Amino acid sequence: MDGTIIDTEPYWLASEAALVAEHGGTWSDAQGLELVGMNLLDSAVVLQEHGVALSREEIADDLTRRVAALLAAEVPWRPGAAELLADLRERGVPCALVTMSYREMVEHLLEALPAGTFEVVVTGDEVERGKPDPEPYLRAAELLGVDVARCVAIEDSRPGVASALASGAATIAVRGHVPVVQHPGLSRIRSLETLDVGLLGHVLAGGIVDDLGDDE
Template sequence: MLFDMDGTLVDSEKLWDVALRELAEEYGGTLSTAARLAMIGSSMAASMRILHDDLGQPWRDPEISAAWIDRRILELFRTGLRWRPGALALLRAVRDARIPTALVTSSGRQLVEVALDTLGRDSFDVVVCGDEVDAAKPHPEPYLTAARLLGVPIGRCVAIEDSPAGVTSALTAGAAVLAVPAEVPVPAADGVHQRESLTAVDLEVLAALLGAPR
């Protein structure tokens, strides 16, 4: 079982909204809605390039901007992290069934360590962070890495995602994909099953996904 984090397990995209818009203001501009939506599911490096281009400041150093965001989002994660509907119950059901489970996120390790205080450090057998792979989502490497570390063929894994970039990553890797869109729509595609939330998703639903053609 492969879980995305931001927007899938926890309602953290709103916290990213705060940090990104504050940084844009720090730079004397305003982040556009289109640019913010384009960042969802992307790596930090890609997000900083989008932000700089959106502000008309492509000369800015993405590492300096990323460090600013890291500091602010850490503060926000410590005080405002909330579960997405149905996510906690599903995660508990998966763990109670002793299903090998991985967290596969574009967020960096430092931030994930804070999030694990909410998610539970024993909730996952494997944690794959965005700064620990050579290629981030939408590349398939994060999900392929998680399956390899779990010792489970990727074709026997279900990935739960909320963003187009994450869905592309999981689908290209070869996993069965359940999309639960949060902030942006996920286009319909072969092999991608959609639900409005995780509240009605249980182990039977997950098992059915592995049996469905894709």
């Protein structure tokens, strides 16, 4: 969700900086970008190391509330995301949302989408091991009732890509706030605006696409 479908990374960066500042510390965007795609409880450990005197669970809940409030005011779509989801829905392609954000936050996105856009939703507070572990994607495939090898995962972060590849799903990385390096079996694109059903089928069949080349 974050960074792939909606551009919430600025929301997370601002929320992390505010929380750390309230506990007397300092936090930079560069530090925040290191957490992109990570499980919230793992991110919380880093924030504890920067002076946030709360439990991991308290930090995760605090950040979720802050970002959810920002999302309630505006859902910042990534280019091409809403259009791709609409096309997949019209064609009857079953979709799952696999995110490390918590259910409270995800509800704001779901409210902004037509009913049935996602048949399955797997959130960070509903799995034991978050990304980069493959559990979230394996769980999504199980709930969809399909072999994960017949799925295409679209990601924007290093932990997300690692999770998707480890699950056995064909994987496409879309350029986001952090570089995703070349990896065997990984396709990379500049924007969801270039992604359609034909390209998804090509990648599912074992084809590799790389629009980034040596850029990252």
